[in-house]
Amino acid sequence: MNSYIYSLILNAKQGDLKALEQLYIKYKDSVYALALTTTKSAKEAEEVTRLTFMQVCDHIASLEDPNSFDVWLQYIALNESNTFHRNNSHSDERESPGKYEQRIEDDFFLPQDYIERFDLSYRLRMIIEGLPKIRRQTLILSLYDKLAPIEIAQIMGCTEEEIVTRIRCTKGHIKTEIEDREHETGEKFSNATLVPFDNVYSSLIHSRVMSAETAAQIWKQIRAYAESERGICAGKKRMSVGVKAMIAASIAIIVICAGIITLLLAGPSFRANKAVRSDTAETTAATEAATQAPATSVVSDAADTVTEKTSDSPNPEPVPEEKSVSEPEEQETPASNDNSELLSTIAGSYYMPQMAGYTHVSLGIENGTVTQHVFGGGAEPINKSESGEINSVSKVSDTVIRYESSSGAAFSGTYYGADTPLSQVPSSTIEYLSGFNRYNLSGDTLGITIVVDDQNTCYVKNE
Numbered sequence: 001m002n003s004y005i006y007s008l009i010l011n012a013k014q015g016d017l018k019a020l021e022q023l024y025i026k027y028k029d030s031v032y033a034l035a036l037t038t039t040k041s042a043k044e045a046e047e048v049t050r051l052t053f054m055q056v057c058d059h060i061a062s063l064e065d066p067n068s069f070d071v072w073l074q075y076i077a078l079n080e081s082n083t084f085h086r087n088n089s090h091s092d093e094r095e096s097p098g099k100y101e102q103r104i105e106d107d108f109f110l111p112q113d114y115i116e117r118f119d120l121s122y123r124l125r126m127i128i129e130g131l132p133k134i135r136r137q138t139l140i141l142s143l144y145d146k147l148a149p150i151e152i153a154q155i156m157g158c159t160e161e162e163i164v165t166r167i168r169c170t171k172g173h174i175k176t177e178i179e180d181r182e183h184e185t186g187e188k189f190s191n192a193t194l195v196p197f198d199n200v201y202s203s204l205i206h207s208r209v210m211s212a213e214t215a216a217q218i219w220k221q222i223r224a225y226a227e228s229e230r231g232i233c234a235g236k237k238r239m240s241v242g243v244k245a246m247i248a249a250s251i252a253i254i255v256i257c258a259g260i261i262t263l264l265l266a267g268p269s270f271r272a273n274k275a276v277r278s279d280t281a282e283t284t285a286a287t288e289a290a291t292q293a294p295a296t297s298v299v300s301d302a303a304d305t306v307t308e309k310t311s312d313s314p315n316p317e318p319v320p321e322e323k324s325v326s327e328p329e330e331q332e333t334p335a336s337n338d339n340s341e342l343l344s345t346i347a348g349s350y351y352m353p354q355m356a357g358y359t360h361v362s363l364g365i366e367n368g369t370v371t372q373h374v375f376g377g378g379a380e381p382i383n384k385s386e387s388g389e390i391n392s393v394s395k396v397s398d399t400v401i402r403y404e405s406s407s408g409a410a411f412s413g414t415y416y417g418a419d420t421p422l423s424q425v426p427s428s429t430i431e432y433l434s435g436f437n438r439y440n441l442s443g444d445t446l447g448i449t450i451v452v453d454d455q456n457t458c459y460v461k462n463e
Contacts, residue, residue: 001067009066012056017226020060024053024219027070029209030145031077036208037136038081039088040129042418043443046210048084050218052077057226074141075155085133100135102172103165110178111192114200118351118460121204127177128201135170142167143198144205171197211418342393342401343368346415350451350459363451363459365390370405370413400424411453420446428456 005026011019028049035048055076063072114120128136134156141152142163149163156163174197210218343365352361364371371387393403399417416425421444429452449461 001069005069006066009060009063009069013061013063013066015061017223020057020226021219021223023056023069024222027073028053028215028218029206031073032210033144033205033208034074034077034137034140035081035084037128037140037205038078038133039084041088041443042210042447043445044084044088045081046214046218048077048080049210050221051080053218053222054225055080057222070145070147071151071154074145074147078137078155081137100169100173102176103168104172104175105168107196107198108171108175109194110197110200111189112195113189113192115195115203121207123181124174124178124200125204127174127181128204131170131173135166138163138166139170139201140205143201213419339393342395343390345417346393346401346403346451348449348461350461352457352459361457361459365451370403370411372411397424413451413453413459416446416450416452418445418447418449422446426452426456429458432456432458 005023008019008022012023031052032045032049035045035052036042039045039048052073056073063069110124111120114124128139131139138152138156141147141155142149147155149167150160152163153160347365347367350363350365352363362373362375364373368390369387370390371385373385375383388405390403391406393401395401396414397420399420401415402413403415404412416429422430425446429450433448433450451459451461453459
């Protein structure tokens with residue numbers, strides 16, 4: 001562990017919220033990856049990430065050795081992930097006897113196509129998701145988080161030898177599965193650049209990290225929790241309710257004593273004595289109310305995020321409302337520099353997600369131009385491209401963009417972002433994705449970025 005991370009952990013132990021935020025930024029992807037590989041659901045993985053860092057808020061002060069933070073964090077994440085996996089009726093994933101006997105002593109190599117081609121990376125992902133949960137978790141901790149077998153053993157509650165054997169047997173099983181699929185399809189990768197499986201796996205996991213927008217929303221919730229539950233604010237602890245009450249009581253006693261002394265010095269002979277006593281009592285009551293008011297306002301720390309919307313924050317952020325499916329679409333406008341942000345959003349490489357056969361179709365969107373490329377083998381090899389300019393682009397919702405092209409081959413299409421609510425995606429598209437490609441669409445949002453043409457041909461972004 002480098003000195004910077006070590007210092008962040010020490011500061012976070014002292015209640016420094018900025019240090020905690022930096023730790024969240026550094027470790028959120030590894031926590032999310034472990035949760036996603038366990039639950040296979042983006043929404044559940046996001047919730048596990050939120051709950052894990054809330055646990056960090058609660059218990060980091062009691063962490064004795066900052067050098068063990070990585071292991072401690074993933075231990076929490078593993079427990080939260082397993083809890084979600086059990087509580088959400090996921091199928092029991094037991095290993096078949098003798099299925100994972102083949103082992104390899106180290107790493108093996110795959111063609112670089114498994115990184116660059118969507119159909120191959122998707123095939124690899126399906127093989128990995130078909131593994132039992134405990135083997136998926138071990139791969140994440142070993143190949144993506146780069147933890148040593150002895151550290152993984154501490155997290156998973158077993159011996160170091162068991163972890164080493166599990167990793168080698170799991171790799172052997174994956175290698176066999178890949179070779180069987182290639183034999184079935186007749187694919188050959190002559191003269192292909194070879195890449196270690198560990199690198200291919202890490203690339204696959206990295207391509208599925210949560211978006212920056214989602215990560216920012218989760219951090220807002222964690223920050224609110226940290227401020228309300230632990231009284232943390234920009235690295236400084238707020239004054240507790242008990243201390244405020246003691247101060248208020250002390251001031252009240254001082255005021256009362258001052259009033260009594262004033263009465264004794266004034267003497268009983270003045271007719272105005274009664275009025276003096278009345279004024280003193282009123283002053284005392286007013287003082288007590290004024291001094292106790294701050295204590296009353298913070299009795300419920302859990303409601304801080306609501307009650308603190310005062311003059312210090314005159315413009316609280318409104319909660320965005322989801323747009324109705326039937327909301328009228330915005331008028332399409334010609335693609336221009338004014339729409340550069342929309343063009344930038346849909347830019348990238350997309351692939352038609354087909355699992356078998358020799359023909360593949362890719363789509364490239366760059367600088368206002370869309371290019372469709374068809375390639376493949378078979379009796380008559382295909383390799384052709386057609387391009388066209390994007391004439392118009394319009395925003396339908398925050399995550400849905402529609403564009404029209406000048407070319408019939410480089411078709412007009414609709415872009416759906418990963419955060420698009422499933423209610424905004426046509427049912428025919430959902431059926432295509434969930435049926436033909438077996439995507440996990442069990443959450444509230446699409447979860448993947450796609451482009452759909454007028455013939456309902458779906459292209460998935462190669463992140």
